[in-house]
Amino acid sequence: MSVSLISWNVNGIRAAKEEALELIKSEKPDVIGFQEIKADEKTVPREFYDLGYEVEINPAEKKGYSGTMSLAKKKPISVLNDFDDSEGRVQVLEFSDFYFINSYFPNSRRDLSRLTLKREFNARMLDYIKKLERKKPVAICGDFNVAHEEIDIARPKENEHNAGFTAEERADMDSFIGSGLVDTFRIFNSEPGNYTWWSYMFKARDKNIGWRIDYFLISKKLKEKAVSASILKDIKGSDHVPIKLILDCRI
Template sequence: MIKLVSWNVNGLRACVQKGFNDYFKQVDADIFCVQETKLQEGQITLEHGEEYDQYWNYAVKKGYSGTAIFTKIKPISARYGMEEDEEAEGRIITLEFEHFYLVNVYTPNAKRDLSRLEYRMEWEDRFRNYLLELDKCKPVVVCGDLNVAHEDIDIKNAKANRGNSGFTDEERGKMSTLLESGFIDTFRYLHPELEGVYSWWSYMPKVRERNVGWRIDYFLASSRLALNVIDAQIDCQIMGSDHCPVMLKLADFSE
């Protein structure tokens, strides 16, 4: 079995002060992916033993975006971004393993006033094409903050939020298109009707306490990996960020 964890930490240095290392040790993942690290090279040192290799993609802009992967399984190769001239926001790390690609992603936010929605739409198309190219070679696992609640069941107040950033018809449509292109939402694959399970809550008072949340953090996988999906969970009780960790367990690929 391979255990994968993904967490938007909303600032890794801050999250370390709020129990990140304790959770990291407790969950004992084979592969641990992080989004929104908000730091530059050399600004943090994490000691997780020699068993974990570390891969970092930093944004050029200080205190912004950024992704990282800690893995016990040595990858064949690592790639940063989608293209050679990728905008330097540190949003994507792709590791190639023997049986699958792992893509850790922090999807651009459309912004509250939707000023970045057009860019987001163009980015979504490029990202889907990137995943489909990888999928031609071997199956793909995608994890991270995808910045969209896909269906009404994935958000507490669907009616009131329709049209808001992260719940526009356009963003939700791009997620549908991606899934229809040959991917599964592993959590919904195992829990198609489970309500009230979210991965992000506003920092406004008592919002998390009342579980007024959104499910915007995912593990997606190539459809042909469906039989390998053993478990998919959301660790809602874990604090330290406005997001909580999400987890995927895959059956071993050995024959």
Template sequence: MKLISWNINGINAATNKGMFDFVKKENADIFCFQEIKSSPEKIKEYTELEGYESYWMTAERKGYSGLLVFSKIKPFAVIEGIGNEEFDKEARVLTLEFEKFFLINGYFPHSRRDLERIDFKLNFNKLFLEFCEELKKQKPVVIAADFNVAHKEIDLRNPRQNTENAGFTEQERRWFDLFLAQGYVDTFREFNSDSGQYTWWSYMYNARQKNIGWRIDYFIVSEELKTSLKNSEILKEVLGSDHCPIRLELDL
């Protein structure tokens, strides 16, 4: 089974930059897109894709956040949100239940430049983990998400300059440690221990060309699926957003 996850930073812009050409080329079983920045009226323009069922969640605020899933396999059930209105109105979690696992498409809050939203994010993180733990009691979990955090120093180009910046604060990284310790696996690091492996680059200062980036997009699986992992990789050559797609292959 092949899955793709990609923060497309706006589905309209991404479509104009070849997103659907990429989708057709990859021909994955499941695509998870984050930050679609659409509305219930407009998203329908993009959800007719031959061979796929489509599921989406849009934020209360127009042009903000939002999630989309294309799946060749029809899920048993679809769950919108994590059961908390404050977070769910921002369309940050969309879950599909399949025969052998739950798939969670997630877009985590950004703590913002002056960390004005770090408490909001940490509260979201706490409830997200509780949500995952409840699902995991039933069957394994696969998470495709922009976590908006670089877990370790190896996961960004300039760690020392960013220790007090959003996405690399001690609080955010400590939560990620706690999260993985509950029985979850960072799939990319099961296959690649190299530095310089990033999924997001600022649009400024030619950051992408210089590979001054952060790895903030992850495929995470519950430990039961560790033996099913075939590959997990970053598709850094794919353009169309300030993020690049990531790919997960599972033997399921």
């Protein structure tokens, strides 16, 4: 039995409401994780509760900022919002065969003023994943706010000191992969030019001057269960596009 998982940074769930609802209705994922929802339980559009899915929300303390939301066809065994973070960046849904971790990693900012905070977040996240893996494997998805390798960014040389492509952020991504996590997209696709985020400026999306900063990473134990991993490039509504993973697993 296979499960379909989707992740999407919507850059505001209210602004992307129609596109997000249509995505769920057309793709019918078993689980979908949204990042940067910029909403809470009171302001998430009610239509998301009318789809027949379990809806779980982890908002930021600051209104209209950050936050994650996950929808699942089946009620999770447990829902964990216990990652120490006031910005609603991490949400864990436990299912039969794996933990689904919906994550919105901090942006280190143009002036790199949040680089230290981001690196601390990365280290804590890796420890958190290792703790969960003692019980069962994980599928962690979301906006990692880093292009891992040169193949993951259209203009690597021009961006090598910029937020999202600094040596430090890339080294942290190395640590995730080095721990045994697998970048699912690269199991199936080794080609350049596959991106998940484009700047709104300079018609970057039309020119495909983008970055691949959204990922599904899975525990090594799940690698043989990966059926496909893809980027849903035609979906509009955000500066990111959704990514999709199919696993031969149960929820």
